[in-house]
Amino acid sequence: xxxxxxxxxxxxxxxxxxxxxxxxxxxxxxxxxxxxxxxxxxxxxxxxxxxxxxxxxxxxxxxxxxxxxxxxxxxxxxxxxxxxxxxxxxxxxxxxxxxxxxxxxxxxxxxxxxxxxxxxxxxxxxxxxxxxxxxxxxxxxxxxxxxxxxxxxxxxxxxxxxxxxxxxxxxxxxxxxxxxxxxxxxxxxxxxxxxxxxxxxxxxxxxxxxxxxxxxxxxxxxxxxxxxxxxxxxxxxxxxxxxxxxxxxxxxxxxxxxxxxxxxxxxxxxxxxxxxxxxxxxxxxxxxxxxxxxxxxxxxxxxxxxxxxxxxxxxxxxxxxxxxxxxxxxxxxxxxxxxxxxxxxxxxxxxxxxxxxxxxxxxxxxxxxxxxxxxxxxxxxxxxxxxxxxxxxxxxxxxxxxxxxxxxxxxxxxxxxxxxxxxxxxxxxxxxxxxxxxxx
Numbered sequence: 001x002x003x004x005x006x007x008x009x010x011x012x013x014x015x016x017x018x019x020x021x022x023x024x025x026x027x028x029x030x031x032x033x034x035x036x037x038x039x040x041x042x043x044x045x046x047x048x049x050x051x052x053x054x055x056x057x058x059x060x061x062x063x064x065x066x067x068x069x070x071x072x073x074x075x076x077x078x079x080x081x082x083x084x085x086x087x088x089x090x091x092x093x094x095x096x097x098x099x100x101x102x103x104x105x106x107x108x109x110x111x112x113x114x115x116x117x118x119x120x121x122x123x124x125x126x127x128x129x130x131x132x133x134x135x136x137x138x139x140x141x142x143x144x145x146x147x148x149x150x151x152x153x154x155x156x157x158x159x160x161x162x163x164x165x166x167x168x169x170x171x172x173x174x175x176x177x178x179x180x181x182x183x184x185x186x187x188x189x190x191x192x193x194x195x196x197x198x199x200x201x202x203x204x205x206x207x208x209x210x211x212x213x214x215x216x217x218x219x220x221x222x223x224x225x226x227x228x229x230x231x232x233x234x235x236x237x238x239x240x241x242x243x244x245x246x247x248x249x250x251x252x253x254x255x256x257x258x259x260x261x262x263x264x265x266x267x268x269x270x271x272x273x274x275x276x277x278x279x280x281x282x283x284x285x286x287x288x289x290x291x292x293x294x295x296x297x298x299x300x301x302x303x304x305x306x307x308x309x310x311x312x313x314x315x316x317x318x319x320x321x322x323x324x325x326x327x328x329x330x331x332x333x334x335x336x337x338x339x340x341x342x343x344x345x346x347x348x349x350x351x352x353x354x355x356x357x358x359x360x361x362x363x364x365x366x367x368x369x370x371x372x373x374x375x376x377x378x379x380x381x382x383x384x385x386x387x388x389x390x391x392x393x394x395x396x397x398x399x400x401x402x403x404x405x406x407x408x409x410x411x412x413x414x415x416x417x418x419x420x421x422x423x424x425x426x427x428x429x430x431x432x433x434x435x436x437x438x439x440x
Contacts, residue, residue: 024115027125031132031140038134047133050318050350051260051289055232061204064142065092065173070166070198075099078164078196082411085162085192088112092168092203093144093175109155109187115146115180124148124180127210127238131264131293135234139176139208146178149191153184153214160190160220160409167196167203167231177207177235185215185242190222190409197227197255207235213245215269221249222412226419227256229286236262241301243269250407251278251307252416253288254423260288265303266295267329278307279400281423282315289318294336296329303333308400309340311347322354323366329359336366341399343372397421 040057041048055061068091075089086107089099095114097103103112115124128136151157165177181191193209205227213219227233233256241247253259259282265274280288294303309317323334340349353366400420407413 023121024124027129028141028143031125031137032142034132035134035137035141038137041134047291050316051258051287055258056204060172061174061232063173065094065144065169065175065203067094068092068168069096069099070168072099074198075164075166078166078194080162080192080194080411080415082414083160083162083192083409084411085160087162087164088147090145090163090165090177092166092173093177093205095145095147107157107159109152109157110161110189111150111152113148113150115143115148115178118148120148120150120182123182123210123212125210127212127240127264127266128208128236130266131238131262133236133262135206136208136236136262139178139206142174142176143178144176146180148180148182151183151187151189151217153186155184155187155189157187157189160192162192162194165193165195165205165207166198167201167205167227168198169203170200172202172204175203175205177205179209181209181211181219183211183213183217183219185217187214188218190220192412193221193223195225195227195233197231199228200230201228202230204232205235207233209235209237211237211239211247213239213241213247215243215245217242217245219245219247220408221247222407222409223249223251223261224416225251225253225256225259225261229255229257229284231256232258234258234260236264239265239274240268241265241272241274244271245269246272247274248408249274249276250403251276251290252280253278253290254281256286258287261290263290263292264295265293267298267301270298270300273302274304276303276305277403277406279403279420280307280309280317281400281420282309282317283312283423284315285313286315287317288315291320293322293324294334296323296325296332296334298328299330299332301329301332303335305336306403307338308403309338309349310343310399311340311349312343314344314346316347317349319349319351319368320354321352321366322356323364325355325357325359325362325364327358330361332359332362332364334362334364338368339399340368340370341372342370397424
């Protein structure tokens with residue numbers, strides 16, 4: 001394969017981080033080579049067919065972000081009230097220990113290490129490398145900081161780990177965020193990834209998270225994308241779920257000008273379960289793209305995936321959901337649903353649910369819908385004295401509120417209700433009444 005001049009320039013300008021282990025250096029060098037050799041995605045590249053990358057083609061966003069800090073007061077605006085989590089802060093891709101909670105005061109049964117110092121690196125890039133994308137290779141080759149979070153065998157950790165990623169640079173730059181989550185057998189823990197931005201920031205966040213959920217372990221995972229519109233985000237979550245383990249994930253995407261998230265879940269042992277739910281709310285000229293893949297490699301595993309999107313103004317959304325049933329994955333139960341609501345005649349969505357089945361004793365279902373606001377429901381509300389704007393807010397909020405209400409963490413539910421409602425409501429007094437109705 002040949003590379004574009006842009007590719008060659010970026011690859012030549014990339015500086016690999018210095019790591020103590022030869023293994024990490026070898027992985028990074030291989031990723032840098034793959035990045036340099038892979039052609040730039042175009043409309044003819046199937047995985048990027050509906051997601052143009054014009055904002056990145058000039059190369060200005062590939063300047064590595066400098067390390068910076070923010071005051072405690074500046075970070076308060078991003079707090080999830082009542083979450084009571086152990087917080088790790090990344091600013092422009094760099095881990096900031098001084099803004100994070102004290103690593104010597106970790107919950108019992110948990111350790112957190114820098115990639116350079118980690119004692120167990122067998123799983124680094126194992127899940128992400130199997131399904132590597134162009135930008136995944138870039139992340140691996142040019143990591144700013146990577147943290148390895150370990151949950152010990154039998155540990156039942158009630159305090160969530162909140163990884164707060166802040167985009168703050170006011171000039172275009174690249175921020176590489178990386179998390180390796182390793183959960184030992186029979187453990188239970190929660191990971192919250194929270195992506196936000198400061199005013200006037202212009203950051204391209206390129207983030208990778210690898211989740212390894214051991215035998216009989218339970219992992220609850222939230223990934224919330226709330227950056228401002230001047231920012232870009234391309235990321236991936238790659239999971240290995242082992243025997244009788246359970247992974248419960250929720251994704252929210254709203255705000256950034258371009259957001260692309262690849263979600264790959266792979267079953268490694270019988271009796272495992274995975275739930276992947278998500279909500280995306282692009283507006284103005286924003287673009288949100290979710291590419292998901294569930295790899296059923298072994299028998300007796302269950303997966304359930306529900307994504308719902310509300311696309312307004314001239315925004316666009318892409319959803320590509322794939323269920324891959326391997327030949328040995330008998331007795332599989334897999335369901336996929338994608339529903340989309342268009343609130344503008346200029347809004348657009350491209351959805352493609354896929355089933356690829358090589359086993360003969362499975363139960364699978366998939367479907368996708370694209371619709372406008374229900375005219376009959378709008379008429380019903382209008383005849384009862386509710387304005388056009390308020391009726392639209394109520395119907396839109398109700399379309400996604402079911403997924404929000406299903407979340408297990410009450411603090412996150414209470415945090416997201418006003419954030420999402422604010423996306424639709426223009427009248428503060430109506431917003432307050434809507435949230436109140438949701439609470440009672």
